[in-house]
Amino acid sequence: MSDTVMHLGSGKVRELYALDADRLLLVASDRISTFDVVLPTEIPDKGRVLTGLSAFWFGQTGALVQNHLLALREDGRSTECRRLEMLPIECVVRGYLAGSGWKDYLASGEVCGHRLPAGLVESQQLPEPIFTPATKAQTGHDENIDRAAGAALVGEERYDEVERLSLELYRSVSERAAALGIILADTKLEFGVDEEGRLVLADEAFTPDSSRFWPADEYRSGGPQPSFDKQFVRDYCESLGWDKTYPGPELPEDVVAGTRARYVEAFERLTGIAFDDYLASPEVVLA
Ligand code: PZK
Secondary structure, eight states, X not given: OOOOOEEXXXXXXXXXXXXXXXXXXXXXXXOOEETTEEOSSOOTTHHHHHHHXXXXXXXXXXXXXXXXXXXXXXXXXXXXXXXXXXXXXXXEEEEEOOHHHHHHHHHHSEETTEEOOTTOOTTOEEXXXXXXXXXXXXXXXXXXXXXXXXXXXXXXHHHHHHHHHHHHHHHHHHHHHHHTTEEEEEEEEEEEEOTTSOEEXXXXXXXXXXXEEXXXXXXXXXXXXXXXXXXXXXXXXXXXXXXXXXXXXOOOHHHHHHHHHHHHHHHHHHXXXXXXXXXXXXXXXXX
């Protein structure tokens, strides 16, 4: 029996294991991070929501690009995936000006070499979505890079290919989200390359941990937008005057329950599937 599973690595809220030479197991925990700190309190089912949403979007975007998903496990939080050679850049697409994109624009009028119109305000929609890759920092923060730096890491041809694909994926998913009253402000994608040299979408895709989702009916440009999923946690943490260093605070049960409800709401609004149906049979998101 070959059931020994090698632990390959830990992310802040996920674990990665090797199943065999060709397959990995990506396991999403219920841990939550805020202000870059993982909190001591978990959000029940958060890992299942993220796993289910990501699998749903892999299914919905399968005609645009292959993806690494092989199977969803019955626990709803584990994805069996193809083992790939990962590209050393994060493929970010921004349709709105938030986070490091807003910071870079304020400082220079540019984001990753894209010169933007003067006078944009925080959270404003961009004239068109832009591809804004970043390096993968092992510790600390990813660094935004321009086309020349990105092409130096993956090659010009590959860079053009991931740029085109990332923009196509963002357009497709953001249009579907918009029809449901949800703005996909930006998203981070990761690609790998298979044995035949073809690009494959990997990691998690179009989840609240890899994207900014904003409820359209609350959207007001000119300042930061409340986070769809983490706002209760952020507000509670701010109310404590915590200095945002380890260890973070324990969360009270009303904050946990409210945050869990927001994750489940995001799942149900985006997929149109009852979360209980997902728990009973995770593969419903692939139908
Ligand atoms: C891969 N990570 C990120 C790190 C995690 C996740 N399909 C793949 N093939 C090869 N490597 C990866 C993937 C994927 N997805 C993903 N690192 C490598 C990561 C730590 C914990 F859960």
